Amino acid sequence: MTNALTVRHLDITSAEVSEVLDILDAEYRTRYREFYTDDITAYPVTDFTSPDGAFIGILEGDLLVAAGAIRRYDSTTAEVKRMWTRDTHRRRGFAQRVLRELDAAAGDLGYTRIFLTTGSRQPEAVALYRASGFEGGERRIPEFDLPVFAFEKPVGRTTLVEHPSHS
Numbered sequence: 001m002t003n004a005l006t007v008r009h010l011d012i013t014s015a016e017v018s019e020v021l022d023i024l025d026a027e028y029r030t031r032y033r034e035f036y037t038d039d040i041t042a043y044p045v046t047d048f049t050s051p052d053g054a055f056i057g058i059l060e061g062d063l064l065v066a067a068g069a070i071r072r073y074d075s076t077t078a079e080v081k082r083m084w085t086r087d088t089h090r091r092r093g094f095a096q097r098v099l100r101e102l103d104a105a106a107g108d109l110g111y112t113r114i115f116l117t118t119g120s121r122q123p124e125a126v127a128l129y130r131a132s133g134f135e136g137g138e139r140r141i142p143e144f145d146l147p148v149f150a151f152e153k154p155v156g157r158t159t160l161v162e163h164p165s166h167s
Contacts, residue, residue: 003061007101010057012048016064017055024084031121035146043081047071054105055082058094066094070102073115077152078106080116083125090124099132107155114155120147 010017025040048055052072057064066085073079080102085094106114116134118125126149134151 003063005097006059007097008057008059009105010055010064010067012045012055012069017057017067020057020064020067020084021082023086024082032119032146040082043071048081051109053078054102054109056098056101056105058097058101060089065089066098068095068098068102070106070109070111070114076111077113077115078102078109078111078155080114083116095128096132099128103155112155113152115150115152117148117150120149 021040025038028039029036047053048069048071053070055067055069057067059065064086066089067082068080068084069082070078070080080099083095083098085098103114114134116129117139118129120126120138129149129151132153134153136151137149138147139150140147
C-alpha cells in the first residue's frame with residue numbers, strides 16, 4: 001500500500017529541509033567536482049520565505065520525497081532553486097508535481113514569469129524543464145568553460161509530459 005501524498009510549504013530552516021539541502025549539496029559536489037561552488041549557502045534563507053519566496057515539499061506519509069523553492073529574481077520573475085527528488089522516488093513524476101506547485105506559489109506571490117538554470121551535468125533536469133513548458137537553452141560560463149542551461153516560462157503555463165511509472 002502506498003502512503004498518501006501531501007504538499008506542504010516548508011520552513012527552509014527546519015531539520016527535514018536541512019537534510020534535503022545536505023543531500024543536494026553532496027550531489028552537486030559529485031556532479032560538478034572541479035567547478036563546484038557552494039550554491040546551497042549562496043543565498044540568504046530569507047530569499048525562500050514569504051513575501052518573496054517559498055519552499056515546497058511533497059511528502060509520502062511522513063517522508064519528504066521531493067522539494068523545490070522559488071526566490072525573487074526581479075520584480076516580475078521568480079527563480080526556481082533547490083529542486084530535489086529522493087533517489088528512491090525518481091522517475092515517478094514528483095519533480096513535475098513540485099514544478100506545478102512552485103508555479104502556483106509564484107502566481108500567489110504575484111510573479112508573472114519563472115526563471116531557472118541548471119548545469120550540463122544534469123541532463124535529466126534539462127529534459128524535465130523542457131517537458132514542463134520551459135523555453136531556453138545553453139549558455140556558457142566563461143570562467144569555467146562549462147555550459148549552463150537557462151530556462152523561463154510564463155506563470156500558469158506548465159505543460160506536462162507524463163512519464164510511465166518504472167516498476
